[in-house]
Amino acid sequence: MIEDVGTRRFGVALRTRPRNRALLAGVLAGLVLWQLLSLLVGATTSQGQNVVPPLQQVLTTGITGLSHFYKGGWGPETTLQGAEDSVPLAALAVLQNSLATLVRAWAGYLLAVALGLPIGLAVAAVRPLRQAVSGIAGLLRMLPVLAMSPLFALWFGATTTASIAFVTFGAFWVVLLATANAVNSLPAPLTEYPRTLGLTPLQISIRIVLPAILPALRGALMLAAGTAWACVLASELYGIQSGLGWALNQTLLYTLVDQMVVVAGVFAGLSLASLRLVNCVTGRLTGWSE
Amino acid sequence: MNAFEIRGLTVQYQPGITPLKNLDLDVPNGQFLCVLGPSGQGKSTLLRCLAGLLVPTEGVIRAQGKPVEGPDASRGMVFQQDAIPGWLRVRDNVALGSRSTDEQVAHFIRAVGLEGREKDWPRQLSGGMRKRVAIAAVFANDPDILLMDEPFSSLDHLTRTGLHETVLQLWEETGKTIVFVTHDVDEAITLADRIVIVGRGGVRADVPVTFPRPRGENLRMDVDANLLRAALLESLK
Numbered sequence: 001m002i003e004d005v006g007t008r009r010f011g012v013a014l015r016t017r018p019r020n021r022a023l024l025a026g027v028l029a030g031l032v033l034w035q036l037l038s039l040l041v042g043a044t045t046s047q048g049q050n051v052v053p054p055l056q057q058v059l060t061t062g063i064t065g066l067s068h069f070y071k072g073g074w075g076p077e078t079t080l081q082g083a084e085d086s087v088p089l090a091a092l093a094v095l096q097n098s099l100a101t102l103v104r105a106w107a108g109y110l111l112a113v114a115l116g117l118p119i120g121l122a123v124a125a126v127r128p129l130r131q132a133v134s135g136i137a138g139l140l141r142m143l144p145v146l147a148m149s150p151l152f153a154l155w156f157g158a159t160t161t162a163s164i165a166f167v168t169f170g171a172f173w174v175v176l177l178a179t180a181n182a183v184n185s186l187p188a189p190l191t192e193y194p195r196t197l198g199l200t201p202l203q204i205s206i207r208i209v210l211p212a213i214l215p216a217l218r219g220a221l222m223l224a225a226g227t228a229w230a231c232v233l234a235s236e237l238y239g240i241q242s243g244l245g246w247a248l249n250q251t252l253l254y255t256l257v258d259q260m261v262v263v264a265g266v267f268a269g270l271s272l273a274s275l276r277l278v279n280c281v282t283g284r285l286t287g288w289s290e
Numbered sequence: 291m292n293a294f295e296i297r298g299l300t301v302q303y304q305p306g307i308t309p310l311k312n313l314d315l316d317v318p319n320g321q322f323l324c325v326l327g328p329s330g331q332g333k334s335t336l337l338r339c340l341a342g343l344l345v346p347t348e349g350v351i352r353a354q355g356k357p358v359e360g361p362d363a364s365r366g367m368v369f370q371q372d373a374i375p376g377w378l379r380v381r382d383n384v385a386l387g388s389r390s391t392d393e394q395v396a397h398f399i400r401a402v403g404l405e406g407r408e409k410d411w412p413r414q415l416s417g418g419m420r421k422r423v424a425i426a427a428v429f430a431n432d433p434d435i436l437l438m439d440e441p442f443s444s445l446d447h448l449t450r451t452g453l454h455e456t457v458l459q460l461w462e463e464t465g466k467t468i469v470f471v472t473h474d475v476d477e478a479i480t481l482a483d484r485i486v487i488v489g490r491g492g493v494r495a496d497v498p499v500t501f502p503r504p505r506g507e508n509l510r511m512d513v514d515a516n517l518l519r520a521a522l523l524e525s526l527k
């Protein structure tokens with residue numbers, strides 16, 4: 001398979017490296033731009049902080065200031081108990097809240113996939129269901145889904161359950177619709193052939209239809225992951241007292257721009273890493289088609 | 291017993307589109323039947339009914355004496371388009387059928403000449419080799435009857451000739467009934483025990499083909515074969 005090695009090497013050269021490099025270049029350019037802006041914009045907040053704090057401020061007080069988002073329980077005392085702001089405490093704070101957000105985002109996302117795939121398969125098979133779902137989906141498309149986050153806080157209280165439920169809700173539709181669409185655009189012989197080999201409908205769903213739609217579904221699974229991260233942020237803005245969304249909201253409330261930048265950076269990094277993981281896993285699963 | 295007894299088979303897709311009208315046909319067990327006909331005359335429709343993939347508007351089809359009520363493992367089908375799943379390696383593809391056994395799978399992989407390619411992905415195979423996978427898969431599932439809908443129409447002449455040999459070998463080895471749809475007169479003469487021409491909703495001609503096997507290229511020089519070819523081409527018009 002000399003040919004294959006060639007294409008694979010070429011594929012790597014073509015995709016991964018420039019993407020990483022471009023990302024790095026983007027981040028660097030962003031930082032430079034930020035620093036320039038901080039020099040140019042002189043406006044300050046009511047607390048006297050620069051609205052575009054310079055990088056040296058972001059990297060010092062922006063980080064240590066996060067210490068008060070550490071809520072204890074992991075050994076060290078919290079700032080409320082008298083501890084000073086410090087980098088280790090800030091690290092704990094970031095870890096604690098990142099973990100909360102990660103769990104919510106991933107639990108919600110995986111639940112959405114676990115529900116969306118089988119229901120999508122069922123919907124594609126049954127015409128009245130298909131029509132009902134496309135009706136609901138049409139309606140949902142007109143509503144801004146993120147704006148429905150307070151409703152979930154109302155229904156489930158300020159809990160992690162509410163957050164997960166909302167993430168699931170947001171990502172579920174993406175997976176469901178993409179699955180149903182992908183199934184409907186499969187060529188007929190692909191499912192007729194296994195029927196003539198004596199496979200049962202369930203076997204055909206799992207062994208034939210599911211892998212067949214995966215390449216078409218890859219984009220949707222990425223989109224759903226993006227939606228999940230947008231939803232988790234929205235879900236943490238109301239009531240709940242933990243997570244990066246909550247921390248972000250707090251920094252906004254007290255206009256602590258330097259801390260806000262750090263929290264937003266952590267959030268962006270985590271969501272990006274999650275999307276890459278989804279991309280990588282689905283890429284593995286569809287390796288046969290490349 | 292007959293492999294197929296078809297009585298009064300009528301398929302109407304919608305008013306005005308009735309490719310099959312009151313078609314009667316018996317196919318004895320073990321026969322290699324070629325169904326010949328111009329495009330759009332209901333050959334695929336007939337085959338899909340035989341497979342149980344299409345429910346006829348009227349009429350009865352009995353396979354081995356039992357009414358056909360849906361697709362099942364006793365009637366295997368090789369499709370015109372590539373239908374083998376691309377995410378199953380060659381061996382897993384051949385073993386896909388519910389009745390296939392490890393022994394049969396290994397045997398038919400060898401019989402179609404795919405030995406050594408068991409671990410390849412379908413995309414790593416040529417079009418002709420993918421057809422070989424489909425053929426091995428159907429045989430490995432041990433059906434009573436094989437249905438083939440223009441399986442080789444997309445292949446070049448040489449590849450096709452090789453596949454004809456393989457199919458004939460397997461047919462002689464297993465003694466299974468084969469219903470083979472084609473619009474290629476030469477292909478039909480090379481393969482068939484019997485050629486049926488389908489047109490205007492029914493059977494237009496029903497011709498036994500008795501040339502000794504193996505037939506191959508020497509059939510091109512044969513006077514009788516050429517007469518048959520001319521006659522078939524005439525009735526296809």
Ligand SMILES: Nc1ncnc2c1ncn2[C@@H]1O[C@H](COP(=O)(O)OP(=O)(O)OP(=O)(O)O)[C@@H](O)[C@H]1O
Nearest residue numbers: 303307309327328329330331332333334335336473
């Ligand atoms: N699902 C369908 N719905 C409506 N009409 C159909 C359908 N399938 C086939 N037809 C029509 O029925 C007629 C017979 O089609 P069929 O595919 O059986 O012909 P064929 O002999 O196999 O042709 P070809 O040699 O081109 O494959 C054609 O006129 C076709 O347009």
Ligand SMILES: [Mg+2]
Nearest residue numbers: 333334335439
């Ligand atoms: Mg056809």
